[in-house]
Amino acid sequence: MASKIIQQKIRRLRAGKSPRVLDLFAGCGGLSLGFHAAGFSIVGAVEIDPFAAASHALNFYRSRVEREIHGLPRDISQTEPEQLVSELKLGITSEAIDVLIGGPPCQAFARVGRAKLREVASHPEAFLNDPRSNLYLRYLKYVEELRPLILVMENVPDVLNYGGHNIAEEMCETLAPMGYNCGYTLLNSAYYGVPQMRERMFLIAYAQELTEEVTFPDPTHWVDLPKGYEGSRQVALKYLQNDLFNVFYSKPPEPKANLTPAVTAKEALRDLPPITLHLEGKLKRGTRRFDQKAEYLNGAKLSQYARLLRNWEGFASNGGVTDHVIRSLPRDYDIFRLMNPGDQYPEAHQHAINLLHERITELEKEGVTIKPGSAAYNDLRKRIVPPYDATKFPNKWRKMESDRPARTLMAHLGKDSYSHIHYDSKQARTISVREAARLQSFPDGFLFTGTMNPAFRQIGNAVPPLLAKAIADEIMKRIRR
DSSP states (O other): OHHHHHHHHHHHHHTTOOOEEEEETOTTSHHHHHHHHTTOEEEEEEOOSHHHHHHHHHHHOOSHHHHHHHTSOOOTTTOOHHHHHHHTTOOSGGGSOSEEEEOOOSTTGGGTHHHHHHHHHHOGGGGGGOTTOOHHHHHHHHHHHHOOSEEEEEEOGGGGGBTTBOHHHHHHHHHGGGTEEEEEEEEEGGGGTOSBOOEEEEEEEEEGGGOOOOOOOOOSEEOOOOHHHHHHHHHHHTTTTTOTTOTTBOOOOOOOTTSEEOOOHHHHHTTSOOOOGGGGTOOOSSOOOSOSOEEOOTTOOOOHHHHHHHSOTTOOOSSEESOOOOOOOGGGHHHHHHOOTTOBHHHHHHHHHHHHHHHHHHHHHTTOOOOTTSHHHHHHHHHHSOOSOTTTOTTSOBBOOTTSOBOOOOGGGGTOOTTSBOSOTTTOSBOOHHHHHHHHTOOTTOOOOSOHHHHHHHHHHSOOHHHHHHHHHHHHHHHHO
């Protein structure tokens, strides 16, 4: 029966119909957007965060009724595949989708391991009675019930060595007996036109009836990655290079130096208007809503990348953006101004100490003496110097370089933005919501629900859409030939 359903889906695609995608752990829709741009139809998503679920529905569904249905936050551990298909009105469960995409969190997986995964693959209801049940097992349940032709999974590089487990390899070992040809590798988004050096693991699996081998997209851009990224990649891969048991691993496709240079932070951001209200004392603390349009900077040299994000099909902007908003961080503006590109927290802390000494000297000239250790000294230091230990938090702050891609955006952007301080010292600030979206390759017409903090979190959690599109294009080539 399963093979008959698979063959039916293959005939549908060979007839030119759009592949139907379900996005699990979808977030706001970075993976979905990449597949949408490559010609896939996004028929549904599962996302537990209410803001991210609402953003996904807002961007991929047009009618109010559709947005209400698709925008509901759903807990995959409590939502059965048949229930989801029914709620989304997708028809018969096993026939509803062609492609399953998403990135289950890895934390619980390492406590399960190979034997348990094989058991669940054979008896998908086993998770109900097992205290170690987790989101990976739920993912396998959806595979078993939906019978997708193609799977795409994304996760951090550490899943290749997480608690002694190579999670990607173990997932492939589980999917192979279920009828899939699998492969996985590491891809860096900067090699695919994203102005951000973001390393992630990607796993692709094809139903064996498709008779396709797994391949990954060739890089389109080149950049010399910093030592930290090369080091992290080597740590993730060190158990794979000569391990005969890692049979599903593919060596990451390497870029050639003659490719187009990677998109830089300046190319990504320079047409957005400068923000200086905070330096004039006109930026208040509190909630930032997306209710004021910021028009593009007149006369700015428009990069090919900015032009793409302004005019992305289906997500074009209307002369500007409404989420170009930043945090109020008055203590730190002078520090941001003094930092050099590439400076991190130790340098920022030293700049703050220098500012403190300069202020004490100024006060002494005015006849005010402030002794170290006094209440006045401690109060002044608190108003100028960040409280974090410079020896323990080296990566907490970082000023971007204008002529290189940004470093990895994280979900922690939802709490603060110190990891991405704007390269323009005249603006002396952290990046805005829209600038984070630009660095992640979201088009300017893609909207985020909620206020500033939830939007930052959604962006930091997302898969860069342009990287997702490169993967989707690679898959589309194989199912259309």
